[in-house]
Amino acid sequence: MMERAMEQLNVQLNRLTRSLRRARTVELPEDNETAVYTLMPMVMADQHRSVSELLLNSKFDVNYAFGRVKRSLLHIAANCGSVECLVLLLKRGANPNYQDISGCTPLHLAARNGQKKCMGRLLEYNADVNICNNEGLTAIHWLAVNGRTELLHDLVQHVTNVDVEDAMGQTALHVACQNGHKTTVLCLLDSGADINRPNVSGATPLYFACSHGQRDTAQILLSRGAKYLPDKNGVTPLDLCVQGGYGETCEVLIQHHGRLFQTLIQMTQNDDIKENMLRQVLEHVSQQSELHYQKILTSLAEVATTNGHKLLSLSSNYEAQMKSLLRIVRIFCHVFRLGPSSPNNGNDMGYNGNKTPKSQVLKPLELLWHSLDEWLVLISTELQKSRSDPAHPGGADITSLLLKQREADSSVTSIATVTGYGNGTILPPPGQPTLDPEDVIVTSETYGDGEDVISMTANRLSAVIQAFYMCCSCQMPQGMTSPRFIEFVCKHDEVLKCFVTRNPKIIFNHFHFLLECPELMSRFMHIIKAQPFKDRCEWFYEHLLAGQPDSDMVHRPVNENDILLIHRESIFRSSCEVVSKSSNQKLKQGIAVRFHGEEGMGQGVVREWFDILSNEIINPDYALFTQSADGTTFQPNSNSSVNPDHLNYFRFAGQILGLALYHRQLVNIYFTRSFYKHILGIPVNYQDVASIDPEYAKNLQWILDNDISDLGLELTFSVETDVFGAMEEVPLKPGGISILVTQDNKAEYVQLVTELRMTRAIQPQINAFLQGFHTFIPPSLIQLFDEYELELLLSGMPEIDVTDWNRNTEYTSGYDLDEPVIKWFWEVVQSLTQEERVLLLQFVTGSSRVPTKFTIAAVPYIANLLPTSSTCINMLKLPEYPSQEVLRDRLLVALHCGSYGYTMA
Template sequence: MERAMEQLNRLTRSLRRARTVELPDDNETAVYTLMPMVMADQHRSVSELLSNSKFNVNYAFGRVKRSLLHIAANCGSVECLVLLLKKGANPNYQDISGCTPLHLAARNGQKKCMSKLLEYSADVNICNNEGLTAIHWLAVNGRTELLHDLVQHVSNVDVEDAMGQTALHVACQNGHKTTVQCLLDSGADINRPNVSGATPLYFACSHGQRDTAQILLMRGAKYLPDKNGVTPLDLCVQGGYGETCEVLIQHHPRLFQTIIQMTQNEDLRENMLRQVLEHLSQQSESQYLKILTSLAEVATTNGHKLLSLSSNYEAQMKSLLRIVRIFCHVFRIGPSSPNNGNDMGYNGNKTPRSQVFKPLELLWHSLDEWLVLIATELMKNKRDSTNITSILLKQKGPEQQDATPTPSFDTEGTESGEKLSIDAKDSKAYDAAGKQEACADCQDVISMTANRLSAVIQAFYICCSCQMPQGMTSPRFIEFVCKHDDVLKCFVNRNPKIIFDHFHFLLECPELMSRFMHIIKAQPFKDRCEWFYEHLHLGQPDSDMVHRPVNENDILLVHRDSIFRSSCEVVSKANCAKLKQGIAVRFHGEEGMGQGVVREWFDILSSEIVNPDYALFTQSADGTTFQPNSNSSVNPDHLNYFRFAGQILGLALNHRQLVNIYFTRSFYKHILGIPVNYQDVASIDPEYAKNLQWILDNDISDLGLELTFSVETDVFGAMEEVPLKPGGASILVTQENKAEYVQLVTELRMTRAIQPQINAFLQGFHMFIPPSLIQLFDEYELELLLSGMPEIDVNDWLKNTEYTSGYERGDQVIQWFWDVVEELTQEERVLLLQFVTGSSRVPHGGFAHIMGGSGLQNFTIAAVPYTPNLLPTSSTCINMLKLPEYPSKEILKDRLLVALHCGSYGYTMA
């Protein structure tokens, strides 16, 4: 305090004398007086202060122990720097990090300061604590003009830092071309390795510095790996640096085949390989064709290895599919030319581009042979298709143990002359009588080959698809599937997961999916649900937006008082791909945001969709389900709203959210693309359905009904006659055609009358749910997926509840709580569930499958200290009920009901 007062008095006296402040006597105080002046290069003031002072110009201050000369060099205060040097400042004094003033001047490109320091014998060879010299700093920042001046004073341009890196290494890493040239002209070792064995070329390639790599290679840089065997090309491919790879190949042509072989390395990211090969293929038509031909040859080799049962299935399968995907990606891109995209080799045109598929034809031929062989044996062994093992396993006696390690058989008519083989380790010894008898643990041929052949079939499909316009299935592939229908169905029957592992074409091609649908739907509902979501989210990033930063523009901001219209507006404008990844919803004027709010949004919207005010849906005869309203056009925006309703249900299904709405069976059929039948009419008109049933059950030949293929229907209160088919008014219904009549009437009532509404709904629904995937389910299963279980099972709820913050299952308050839940009505239980979880429905599988903000999250009850009139609260993101420790069951029930009826909407984040 006394020192501060003395300094203040000194400042006052100085101001009164209208002259510079006098320096304090001690260095610590004086240096902080001088420092701002040095930083501003106020050399006259600094000179006057130092003239009558005993201040030590080499005094080191602060945490890093720098002198005023360091400050001047760092800030470029050249006048003050010269003044300090004349006063005896040490140009080679090192701060706590080992940096001299010359280091700092070089780091910041202070040319004049560097020149003055050199005049006063600054040592350019001093290393800081990391081994960096002044030229390292210049190289890092590409200060070539300063480097020219400095290298004249450097005794060793290749001085190494602590990692063995020279200035050339760091210049190459940062891509400073002129700096690299300057260092090379000054004698830098172009092939000098650092402690890891990395050369300057290695550093240039690690950061994709194409021009720098070009300079090094033109000056004779060697292509050398580091001590771990990682080469410059490896680094280029890992980073996707296609231009740098191009430079390497220009100087070392052998590296072209190395890149092609890299496609088999599963440790390398596929998208980086695509990026590199895409760039290389753009250079010329000949380069493009060379790349494709080479990839096709590698794919063919891998495919034949896969078909040889002695190979590693997982490794060969991944390798084949990886190469084929890359091949097709490059094929679609092609070099930039006027013909790009117009010469895709459709229907096998013998163009140069279609010729790149020729090596693969050998693989497809082998695939065809395998499938024909298995089909032949299936026909011979219809009673038990598992007995065909013997046809591919030859008897092997003791004398053959060493002589024939790989039993094989020739395929007649094989152009390639190849042999389809099975490794001996997959076979078993046979009895002396020569009968081939497989041991209990010996797999049959289908088991051994199904996955392998399926992987090659997938590769075949990918290759066929890339030759077709987007969205079209190759006629050649359709013909292939039809030809081998029995074998493929056998594969799927044995292992339906093959559909998702390899037979993606079934999910993408409705014309093929129908051939296998009966097999698929025979699988357990749980398995199909897993497959559905696995394929639906295939390739998508983390879909939970709550756990990653959300762009403000991606938040769906809706108004609670006009939730249907405002939601329709924001969803229609939102990015569909982003909505698939995750949903963030905020109500206007409210802070809450998270999975609880999202669930509330879906819950309210599902009620609004069937709000009579919008005239979109009408209640069915059973009073609990809804059907599109045939007169919905009374609302001029009805088709836009139907599309929005489809989007909401599609989004809900995509994100495993439940909706508080049940539709008629016929509408679920429409979503699934399943034809309706006369029994579905019962949901909207039970009496009419009975009449249709009566017609089918009785002979109407002599009843004189005089029905025609024309019916009257209500259109906005007026009756109109509608023909069921062209000329229907003049076609009588007979015993022979009555089934057709019933079906057409059904289609009119259940489909034709609401076709525009159905189409609009499906347009929105299919934005998020592909038609092929939803076909995995029937109408009953779709209802479970969309709306969950219709009833709340209290015992299941209790069994799947957790307790925290002091509560345990046996506590009195917890027992009261469950007694109260038993006493609640079904509607009140729904309110309670909604209050805590944000959803009024229980998912398929019960309470054990309730979702929280980060996945499965059980219903949880947490203890809260009791205060009078305190209501229960909830954290919907984690499905937690915060239940006060009420003193009695009556108070608990009263407070809980108040919370449910007054606080079930407008959740906040707790």
């Protein structure tokens, strides 16, 4: 049995041997095209024995070039690092300098891929290291690109010219510097590379190092004597560093060429350089030492001061100088905040008398602020003089005022004189020689009246005020307004209001402090709200979207995680869940909504989502809002806590309304006047009670209108309130249960009752809603509108059917449909614009929607009497005007002046 088994094994081995022998001795096809594709996989795998046997008795041309790039098998071996096959091919006569269609030799490919052994073998067989491909690249270019220093050391020994240029005039040193290969750079320099050799564009190796922020490479070049040279377009290495935000490389340049520091500072005035890149560079350089920090800030302050005085020159280009000043100041403030003693204790550092290092860098700016102050004082003087003496041509004597101001304070040099140049004046910067008063020629034609002086100077001075505010703010903790700046605004209140009245856009162009400081905003609010609603809407969105990239409402998500996937059957809860998990920043950039199980996406789906959510927010099942007395508006439900998640839901409702407003999407919800006031931070009053309880509002009105001293009402500062079906007595103020309401304190009682019913009872709900709303809409911006305008912002301008409105109107107190005044009224309504009709509805009903019942009551006519209204019963009290013209005039005055009368029927 053993012998038989051994015999079978020998048979199998013989078969295997014959099979292997036959495989090795397969002959190559006679044509090179077929043969090369047989050999190529073996070469790539470096199966040199198989390749050797196949080539042994064949007539195959080892230099045969195949494929689209016309490479030989030697190229393949060099590219793949198949050393044994490469040697075999070389021995068989393969040409080491054969170039493919791109001009690359096997040595190029071996160098590009770092195949050290292949390179060595190719050199043994006389591969030419100086051959260039079609782009002018040699083998050392490839090594330099990839930083193969260990191979470069071997190769440069065979190179006749280490500075051979490619088609762009770039040497190996250029590309090594660009890619930051330090050891390669050193090797090339040690091998005699020209350190200052320019390419065809005039770019040197240092230029290339700086273009990619290669700090260490730049350091090597500079330490070896590299020259600081621009290219043929005048672009310098420093320009490249700043454009790329390469702070470390900039620092190296400045270390070797100190004069570049001032060049860097001057770059802050170049609008072609991105501001964020400049910030990065200056931020890095300033952090190297306290000395650097102080030097940068001082220099920036000096440049800002010079630019500020140029801006105050009426002959300068306003737009250019304004942008330059604010740009420099923004950069200054950014660097200032990075210092070792950042403002964290509320001190107005630099302006409170402390001789801190930081206060020193602000000194140059004091000259500019003093110039600003003097200008405003002079304009104020002119305004006062014009008012006190109408015959005085305001502004004509402004030059003498400037000179008198200078005499009054001999230390002031920032405004020394004013020179008339026909269409403007020049305020020389500090230290400039002044003119003799006799040389100053100013006429009333030059300046016009005081108002013209304001029109010429308002924008310029406002831009400097903005710069002043920025500098003051950077010295304060986040969210605090500088006391010095508040004092400044209060001091120049009259002039600043005059500026804003003449050109309201100044508020949003320069008076950003109003949006950040409610105390100051209140001083200007009446001027702001007097501007057209449309203009304020534009300002609102301009600042709301400031800093956001342009985007469509429909956001094209990068991945599925950016899509709000909503379940229709539980749209409120699922929307609440996905919105809470989403990034607010991404939601601001755009929204992508998809309903579960549906393919549709786009703006239509987003619109549908907002529409459905509008209805769900007021769905009684969630107990969030209750219907008001008028049946069309909604108010937060004081008993919403029956829903355990009510505050989270209120926060979500606020987010949805804020998000809709942010993206200009209208919602199909109308709230009570009082709730719009809560959103705006406007205090409610007793008239707002009518929306939830008209009879109670009438009672409050009666108390205010009548003497209650001897009526025996026995009211106290407390009320009974229904809390989940149980009546509880709630004090309106501490000890209120025992404090009687009298004629003297009844107004306080009415206000406290109003606050309890309209605010205190729903304060947690209001707070939660506002927390969500303010996620997308800052309080400082939304306060630009009143409660009527907020309704239009959120729900849009409704289409008003005047015929339907007329049909649902009743008349009382002597009026009927045939009265001339009534006919005139409807003719006037027909002639009104859509916006004016909305104002009329809001005036009478408190809402922009046509009510189910509208009443017009007669009032005896008195000259100049305006119409009034009782919003709780949708009643317009229309005087019996003598003509349609008078009616129209009085009605429009009432609407546009915000005369929202409220007289209880």
